[in-house]
Each structure stands twice: as structure tokens, then as C-alpha cells.
Amino acid sequence: MNKRIQIGSAFLAAFPYTIPIFAGFVFLGIAYGIYMNSLGFSAIYPILMSLFIFAGSMEFVAANFLLAGFNPMNALFLTLMVNARHLFYGLSMLDLYKGTGKKKFYLIYGLCDESFSINYTVNAPKGIDKGWFMFFVTMLNHLYWVIGATIGGLFGSLVKFNTEGLEFVMTALFVVIFIEQWMKEKKHHSALAGLGLSALSLIFFGGSDFIIPAMIAILGVLTLFRKPLEKVEVAA
Amino acid sequence: MTMSVAQQIIMIAMVVLGTMLTRFLPFVLFPAGKPTPDYIRYLGKVLPSAVLGLLIIYCFKDVSFLSGSHGIPELIGVAVVALLHFWKKKMLLSMAGGTIAYMLLVQLVF
Known part of the structure; x- marks a missing residue:
């Protein structure tokens, strides 16, 4: 198969998996653009920020940084936390991204929640190059986000129909992907640990501070139970 | 806006830098050319399921269970998605069903 056909078929294989993200990102992107617009920023801000930062929730936070006053170190540390x-x-994709050549840089650059969850859980169809498949999933997601932010920034004030609740499409995506992964694995210790420890952390620390404690707890439990869990992995 | 354009660019650059540090660090620490330590390989295998769980909870971070609608529309939405998916196993159907149910709930009921 020549290279062009190979790349083209990877694009066609990747596209259907990104349709849900299209709905979610264009909507969230528009919401982001409108938000920036309402804070008094011209459309160029959401366009460039969606292009370069490409981390949805962080871009909403970044808008507040721009209003709060010049404090670069504070911005850096908050970004690292969020x-x-x-x-x-990254740790989960170390193996999958191996051997993807020059595409690897962009794959890492665009490793957002949605690209990670699709690229980790979806096996590229037979005969499709996994590297190009992951590249197009990442690129299409990135594109949708920028398109949404651009539309929102330019025409945000004109949107009239009631879109309240549409953002739930991202939650729905993660639930579906979680179930897909659940049905693939024989034992669910890790999935349950992730769900349970994060929920506990959210209850104890609250919405804005729960991620880091949840990550530490997950890492701790997975490390503590490495021996028995590795047996499960080998058996599976 | 009190910041100059140059200051704004620096602020945005810091957010880009922070984001990219979190994405590139694992690949810089464990390059493809060298054998990855066993412990890290183990984490690479067991972390994804746990992280997908974390992501679901992450979506609930701004939901207030003690006031307002008590997170009921969110829980119903998730239940619809899960039931549809265990039943039909069609990704788009499960997502559309759950999202429409959620939108109806927050717009008309709660």
C-alpha cells in the first residue's frame, strides 16, 4: 500500500471515533469563546489560546489569570496542579507512542483527556497504521476545539437557542469509555480504585483541590498492591 | 485590562509551558530508546483504568450534592448512558441518549 493511501485510510478510520468529540468540543469551544468575549477579550485571544494551550478547563482558568494581574510563577504552578x-x-501512552516517528511530538503536545481516552482504548482497525490513526484522532480533536473557540469568539453573542446541559456530552463520553475499558478487562481493581479514591478525595477536599490528593491516593494504592495486581495482569 | 500585551503573552506562555511539562515529562524521563523500569511499566498498565475513573469524578467536581438539584440530573444522565451502553453497546447512541436526557432534566424539570 502506498503511503498516501495508508494515511488517507487512517484518517477515515479515525474520523468516526471523533464525532462525539466534535459535538462536545465545538459546543464547549463556543462556550469558551463566548466566555472570553463576555470578559472583554477580542476573538484573537480564544483562537490563539485554544490553538496553543489545548487543555479545555485550563483555558477557562487562564482567562482569569489574564484579568488577575501579572504573576507568571503563580500561573505556572496553578497550571501544573490543574x-x-x-x-x-503520558505514563500510560509510553508504549503506544513508541515508533510513531516525528508524529510523536504532536501526539504528546495534543494529549488531552479526550485524545488519551480514545487513543488508549480504541484498537485501530485491521490494516490501519496506529500511529497515523492516533495522529488524526488528536488533530481532529484539536481542530474541533479551535473551530468552536473561533466561532464562539466571533459570533458568541448571537447564539440564541437553549443549549443548557449540552456540556454533559463530555461526561457521557468518559462514562462510555470507562465502560468499554471495564468490559475489556477481567478484573476491575484498578478501575474501582480510581473511581472510589477520586470520589473520596472529592468529598474530603472539594472540587478545586481534589485532583492531586486523588492522584497520590491512586498511586499509593496501586503501588501498595503491586504484587497481587501484577498477578492479575499476568493471568489476564 | 491592566496588563500590557507583552505581559499577557508571558502569562499565556506560562500556561502553555505548565501544560506541556505535564504532557512531555513522562516521555522525557522514560525515553523510548532505553528500557523502562518495571515499576513504570506496571503503572502504565494499571493506571489507565484508574485514570478513566478519575476523569468521571472530575466531571462531577462542580456538582453540588447538598444544594440545588443535589446532583440528581447528573446521576440520572450517567445512569442513562450506562444502561444504554450495556444494552446496545453503541457509543453515539449511549452518549446522545444520556445528553438529551440530561438537557431535558436541567431545562424542564430542575
Whole structure:
């Protein structure tokens, strides 16, 4: 198969998996653009920030940084805290991203929640190059987000129909992906630990501070029970 | 806006830098050319399921269970998604069903 056809078929294979993200990102992107607009920023801000930062929740926070006053170190540390979960995505993708060549840089650059969950759980169809498949999943997601932010920034004030609740599409996506992963694995210790420890952490620490304690708890429990869990892995 | 454009660019650059640090660090620490330590390989295997669980909870971070609608529309929405998915196993159907149910609940009921 020549290279062009190979790349084209990877694009066609990747596209259907990104349709739900299209709905979610265009909507959230528009919401983000409208939000920036309402804070008094011109459309160029959401466009460039969605292009370069490409981390949804962080961009809403970043808008507040811009209003709060010049404090770069504070911005850096808060970003590290909010986005610390990406560290776990990276550790999970170490093997899958191996051998993807020059695409690897962009794959890591665009490793957002949605790209991670699709690329980790979906096996590329037979005969499709996994590297290009993951590349297009990442790129399409990125594109949807920028399109949404652009529309929102430019025309945000004109949206009239009631979109309240549409943002739930992202929660729905994560639930579906969690179930897909659940049905794939024989033992659910790790999934249950992630769900339970994060829920406990949310109850104890509250919405804005729960991620880091949850990550530490997950890491701690998975490390503590490495021996029995590894047996499960080998048996599975 | 009190900041100059240059200051704004620096602020945005810091957010980009912070985000990229969290994404690139694992790949910098454990390059493909060198054998990855056993412990890290183990984490790479067991972490994803746990992180997907964390992501679901993350979606609930701004839901107030003690006031307002007590998170009921969110829980019903998740239940609809899960039931549809265990039943039909069609990704788009499960997501559309759950999202529409949620939108109806927050717009018309709660």
C-alpha cells in the first residue's frame, strides 16, 4: 500500500471515533469563546489560546489569570496542579507512542483527556497504521476545539437557542469509555480504585483541590498492591 | 485590562509551558530508546483504568450534592448512558441518549 493511501485510510478510520468529540468540543469551544468575549477579550485571544494551550478547563482558568494581574510563577504552578493528571496519561501512552516517528511530538503536545481516552482504548482497525490513526484522532480533536473557540469568539453573542446541559456530552463520553475499558478487562481493581479514591478525595477536599490528593491516593494504592495486581495482569 | 500585551503573552506562555511539562515529562524521563523500569511499566498498565475513573469524578467536581438539584440530573444522565451502553453497546447512541436526557432534566424539570 502506498503511503498516501495508508494515511488517507487512517484518517477515515479515525474520523468516526471523533464525532462525539466534535459535538462536545465545538459546543464547549463556543462556550469558551463566548466566555472570553463576555470578559472583554477580542476573538484573537480564544483562537490563539485554544490553538496553543489545548487543555479545555485550563483555558477557562487562564482567562482569569489574564484579568488577575501579572504573576507568571503563580500561573505556572496553578497550571501544573490543574493539569497534573496528564502525567498519568503520558505514563500510560509510553508504549503506544513508541515508533510513531516525528508524529510523536504532536501526539504528546495534543494529549488531552479526550485524545488519551480514545487513543488508549480504541484498537485501530485491521490494516490501519496506529500511529497515523492516533495522529488524526488528536488533530481532529484539536481542530474541533479551535473551530468552536473561533466561532464562539466571533459570533458568541448571537447564539440564541437553549443549549443548557449540552456540556454533559463530555461526561457521557468518559462514562462510555470507562465502560468499554471495564468490559475489556477481567478484573476491575484498578478501575474501582480510581473511581472510589477520586470520589473520596472529592468529598474530603472539594472540587478545586481534589485532583492531586486523588492522584497520590491512586498511586499509593496501586503501588501498595503491586504484587497481587501484577498477578492479575499476568493471568489476564 | 491592566496588563500590557507583552505581559499577557508571558502569562499565556506560562500556561502553555505548565501544560506541556505535564504532557512531555513522562516521555522525557522514560525515553523510548532505553528500557523502562518495571515499576513504570506496571503503572502504565494499571493506571489507565484508574485514570478513566478519575476523569468521571472530575466531571462531577462542580456538582453540588447538598444544594440545588443535589446532583440528581447528573446521576440520572450517567445512569442513562450506562444502561444504554450495556444494552446496545453503541457509543453515539449511549452518549446522545444520556445528553438529551440530561438537557431535558436541567431545562424542564430542575
